[in-house]
Structures are given as structure tokens and as C-alpha cells.
Amino acid sequence: MVGLNVTPEISLVDEPVKIRAWGLPTEQVITIRAWLKDEKGEIFHSRAFYMTDKKGNVDLEKTPATGGDFQGVFPMGLFWALRPAIPFLRLMKRDVMGSPFLVHLELYSSLLLNPLPEDSPVASKVIERWYVSPGVxxxxxxxxxxxxxxxxxxxxxxxxxxxxxxxxxxxxxxxxxxxxxxxxxxxxxxxxxxxxxxxxxxxxxxxxxxxxxxxxxxxxxxxxxxxxxxxxxxxxxxxxxxxxxxxxxxxxxxxxxxxxxxxxxxxxxxxxxxxxxxxxxxxxxxxxxxxxxxxxxxxxxxxxxxxxxxxxxxxxxxxxxxxxxxxxxxxxxxxxxxxxxxxxxxxxxxxxxxxxxxxxxxxxxxxxxxxxxxxxxxxxxxxxxxxxxxxxxxxxxxxxxxxxxxxxxxxxxxxxxxxx
Incomplete structure (x- = not known):
């Protein structure tokens, strides 16, 4: 069974998250994509390619990105590399109290060159990234x-x-x-x-x-x-x-x-x-x-x-x-x-x-x-x-x-x- 795990699923934006995938074909290139909509409905997205290990797993704290928007071991690289679908937009949170940014993380079992995929991911998660902690x-x-x-x-x-x-x-x-x-x-x-x-x-x-x-x-x-x-x-x-x-x-x-x-x-x-x-x-x-x-x-x-x-x-x-x-x-x-x-x-x-x-x-x-x-x-x-x-x-x-x-x-x- 293919799985994608992101922890924590609710966090402040300045906190790191851990991303792991498993149950994939062994020693094969896969893609993990991230995207979100800002408060004006504009899309920001990123993607990176990874080679699964002999057990069909990928751990972004250990597995280097082979390509995509960056290369190397960068556990937060998918968040760092979020770029606007329409050029020259800047991602800024305006309403910090009312809602978080909802970041969609999607797993594809192949090399995804098209930034806007036509196929459905084999696994996905939606996480919340907040700018205020409870009680502020x-x-x-x-x-x-x-x-x-x-x-x-x-x-x-x-x-x-x-x-x-x-x-x-x-x-x-x-x-x-x-x-x-x-x-x-x-x-x-x-x-x-x-x-x-x-x-x-x-x-x-x-x-x-x-x-x-x-x-x-x-x-x-x-x-x-x-x-x-x-x-x-x-x-x-x-x-x-x-x-x-x-x-x-x-x-x-x-x-x-x-x-x-x-x-x-x-x-x-x-x-x-x-x-x-x-x-x-x-x-x-x-x-x-x-x-x-x-x-x-x-x-x-x-x-x-x-x-x-x-x-x-x-x-x-x-x-x-x-x-x-x-x-x-x-x-x-x-x-x-x-x-x-x-x-x-x-x-x-x-x-x-x-x-x-x-x-x-x-x-x-x-x-x-x-x-x-x-x-x-x-x-x-x-x-x-x-x-x-x-x-x-x-x-x-x-x-x-x-x-x-x-x-x-x-x-x-x-x-x-x-x-x-």
C-alpha cells in the first residue's frame, strides 16, 4: 500500500515538517508536489524528484532530491521553492488569525515534468500552516x-x-x-x-x-x-x-x-x-x-x-x-x-x-x-x-x-x- 506521511499536520509556518513516502516501486524516480492557494486564489507550487530506496521508501530528511525545483537533502525544500503560477507574485498572509495556508502535498509514482499534472496522485495530504499559535x-x-x-x-x-x-x-x-x-x-x-x-x-x-x-x-x-x-x-x-x-x-x-x-x-x-x-x-x-x-x-x-x-x-x-x-x-x-x-x-x-x-x-x-x-x-x-x-x-x-x-x-x- 502506497502511503504519504507529513508530521505535524498542523504547525506554525516557522516550524519544520517531516515528509515520508512508502510502498512505492523500488529504486524508481518519483515526484512529490506541493501547492497552495493564497487568499486571492492564486496558486503557488513546487515539485521535486526522488529515487526510492530498496524498500520503496523516501524520507526527505535523508533522501536527496535528484531534480525538480532543487537538488540535495532539503527537508523543507518543497516549502522554500513554492513559486507563483502567475509570475512576479509574492506569497504574503494577510489574515493571520482567520485561517491558515492549506498546503497540499501530492505523491506521484513517476517523473512529473508538467507542473500542472493531469493524472491523480497515488497519495496526498493537506496540512495547515498557521501564523499565530493558540491563545495569541x-x-x-x-x-x-x-x-x-x-x-x-x-x-x-x-x-x-x-x-x-x-x-x-x-x-x-x-x-x-x-x-x-x-x-x-x-x-x-x-x-x-x-x-x-x-x-x-x-x-x-x-x-x-x-x-x-x-x-x-x-x-x-x-x-x-x-x-x-x-x-x-x-x-x-x-x-x-x-x-x-x-x-x-x-x-x-x-x-x-x-x-x-x-x-x-x-x-x-x-x-x-x-x-x-x-x-x-x-x-x-x-x-x-x-x-x-x-x-x-x-x-x-x-x-x-x-x-x-x-x-x-x-x-x-x-x-x-x-x-x-x-x-x-x-x-x-x-x-x-x-x-x-x-x-x-x-x-x-x-x-x-x-x-x-x-x-x-x-x-x-x-x-x-x-x-x-x-x-x-x-x-x-x-x-x-x-x-x-x-x-x-x-x-x-x-x-x-x-x-x-x-x-x-x-x-x-x-x-x-x-x-x-
Whole structure:
């Protein structure tokens, strides 16, 4: 009897699953296919080929993929390699509480070259991949100027507080905050443009908005009041570094593929005014795939005319961790991170760290998130190139997720202290 076993069948997306098949012809090539529908009904799919052993079994923790979307022993490769049936779509969970992603795993007893098979699988399973664990609370926040969503773990706390931000897509993304709350953090998914009554685009940015969010989180009865962490990517990482440089509430900062200076928009904070380094759209590169690479559109912050735009991260209260992919094709993020670290060292700040992941691109997301090298953006006429290579990028997602949580736990006090 042919069988397909997937354990666990219900899990968080950042948790690994085990996949085994048995009862197949011995020493024969078979195919395992994965697919899901996102909330808009779009299909994402992957497949890999395996050679059964002398007993007709395949165990993805031991059996190497001989071909398909990847090669080698990668137990989570089918999840990593999920790609859109329609090019340039990005898989993002919008409703993290209401439903999981239902991932269909199908077993075929032959080589399946057609990504949309006509024959029925010999065995199949449907598993649930969630972004929140049981007991996590989701609380919409519309207080003062703050627009976002607070995710609280079950229990009374106090929990380490984290502000979670994304980049140039704007709006409000909650999937990382749901996972952070599932791992014990009180996470505020914070929108800062293109959402609700916030500005539709980033012009002048007032840091007091972010200060208000940090104060709100510090004063929440279930959150440690001794400072918050900030986790952010892309333009959000730039905002995170602004917060770290000027706000005493920020105890630890994780900047994922960001910059070391204010770019594009201007920044104000009380009497402080910082002009952004202008973008150079004429330097945008159109790739062979018809997508845009923005790496060269950002100017060198070392130029004399840009010195006042560089963020004084040496003033930050707490440590700063830069997570960067060396194949990022959206930002020259490794250069910016090294510049930031060099400035910190020059000014006597020793707790600025750079973690570089070879082969990783721009969109470093929680593990289980499929590799997305290029996708559409609401603010550009052509898709944006994020860069990276499938297997090293997804290994980096696993490593960086653990490092992010460890960093936040080490550097955010979990006890109640005087309010900031």
C-alpha cells in the first residue's frame, strides 16, 4: 500500500515538517508536489524528484532530491521553492488569525515534468500552516496617531515588546508580528504610510509618530516598560535606525537589509531636520527578466554633501544587529551595514553587529516563507528584483529568524521597571 506521511499536520509556518513516502516501486524516480492557494486564489507550487530506496521508501530528511525545483537533502525544500503560477507574485498572509495556508502535498509514482499534472496522485495530504499559535490575541490599534495591530502572547506577562515594520510596499503587514507573539513577544505591527488615514506616500517623516508608538508599547500593562525592540526590513529598517539613534525607548534594533542614512524623504523630530539623500532613478537597471534592480539608485552616503544625512547610531541606547544578504539586488545593504558598523566603532560604540548571509537576497523573512527573488510592487510599473539564490537564501531565513529572537531576548529586559 502506497502511503504519504507529513508530521505535524498542523504547525506554525516557522516550524519544520517531516515528509515520508512508502510502498512505492523500488529504486524508481518519483515526484512529490506541493501547492497552495493564497487568499486571492492564486496558486503557488513546487515539485521535486526522488529515487526510492530498496524498500520503496523516501524520507526527505535523508533522501536527496535528484531534480525538480532543487537538488540535495532539503527537508523543507518543497516549502522554500513554492513559486507563483502567475509570475512576479509574492506569497504574503494577510489574515493571520482567520485561517491558515492549506498546503497540499501530492505523491506521484513517476517523473512529473508538467507542473500542472493531469493524472491523480497515488497519495496526498493537506496540512495547515498557521501564523499565530493558540491563545495569541490580535488587537487593532488606532490610538492617537498610531495605526497598527498589537499581538499579545497568552498570559499576563510582562512580555518583551517589539515594534515590527516593513518597507516600501506600505500598508500593514502582520505575519511576522503574529509569529513573534507566538514566540513570546508582544509585537506591534506598525504601519507608517499607505494605510488608513496615514500619508499615501513617504514625504516628510515625523519621528514623533514612531516615538508615540514606542511609548504606547512601553506603557502597555502586559509589556515590559524598560524599553522595546524594533525589527524592520528595507525602508522600515531605515526608520528603525532613526528610532535607535534618537529615541531612548529603543533597547535593541534589528535592521534587515536597510541603509545607514536617511534616503529620499526628509526626517523631522522636534528641532531636528534631516534631508534625505536623493534617489537617482536614472541609475535603475532593467534586468533580463524585465524587472527593476534599484541597487545603484541610492547614492553613496560618504560623499561630503550627504554627511548630515548619515544617522548617528553611536547615540543609540542599545545594540544594533544588521542582517544582510550579499546577493541583495534592491539595496547595497552589506555596504551600508559595514559603513554603519565602522562609524559605530570610530565613535566608541562596540555593540553594532553585522551578520552577512552568502547567497541571500533582500526579502529575508521567517523560515517557511518561500524564496521570492522578484515580485510586483504597488509603486513601480515593473516588478522589483530582490535577489538571492533559493537554497542559501532559505537557509539564511532559518538562521536569521533564530538570531533575531535570541538577540531580542538578550537585550530587552522582561521585567517591569520605571516607565520611559
Amino acid at each position: 490575541q490580535r488587537i487593532p490599534i488606532r490610538e492617537g496617531r498610531i495605526r497598527g495591530t498589537l499581538f499579545l502572547p497568552p498570559g499576563e506577562g510582562p512580555f518583551r515588546g517589539v515594534i515590527d515594520m516593513f518597507g516600501g510596499v506600505g500598508g500593514l503587514l502582520e505575519f511576522r508580528s503574529g509569529l513573534l507573539a507566538s514566540r513570546g513577544f508582544a509585537s506591534l505591527a506598525l504601519a507608517y504610510f499607505a494605510y488608513d488615514d496615514l500619508p499615501s506616500y513617504l514625504g516628510q517623516v515625523d519621528l514623533t509618530y514612531f516615538e508615540e508608538a514606542a511609548q504606547f508599547l512601553c506603557h502597555h500593562p502586559k509589556v515590559s516598560s524598560d524599553g522595546v525592540g524594533v525589527v524592520a526590513i528595507c525602508k522600515g529598517a531605515e526608520m528603525a535606525l532613526c528610532m535607535a539613534s534618537y529615541l531612548p525607548q529603543v533597547a535593541a534594533t534589528v535592521c534587515i537589509n536597510g541603509t545607514n542614512a536617511v534616503n529620499g524623504n526628509s526626517l523631522i523630530y522636534g528641532d531636528l531636520s534631516v534631508n534625505g539623500i536623493p534617489y537617482h532613478p536614472e541609475r535603475v537597471v532593467i534586468t533580463d527578466f524585465g524587472s527593476l534592480s534599484l541597487t545603484h539608485a541610492m547614492d553613496d552616503p560618504r560623499k561630503p554633501e550627504h554627511q548630515n544625512s548619515i544617522l548617528p547610531l553611536e547615540k543609540a541606547r542599545g545594540p544594533i544587529l544588521f542582517l544582510v544578504g550579499d546577493k541583495d539586488q534592491n539595496y547595497n545593504s552589506l555596504f551600508f551595514a559595514k559603513e554603519a558598523q565602522a562609524r559605530a566603532v570610530k565613535n566608541g560604540k562596540k555593540d553594532v553587529y553585522v551578520r552577512c548571509y552568502p547567497g541571500a537576497g533582500h526579502l529575508l523573512e521567517p523560515p517557511g516563507s518561500p524564496f521570492c527573488p522578484v515580485s510586483q510592487s504597488p509603486f513601480f510599473p515593473l516588478p522589483l528584483t530582490w535577489g538571492g539564490e533559493l537554497l542559501p537564501h532559505c537557509r539564511a531565513q532559518e538562521a536569521s529568524w533564530k538570531e533575531t529572537q535570541d538577540f531580542l531576548r538578550r537585550n530587552i529586559n522582561s521585567s517591569r521597571r520605571s516607565k520611559l
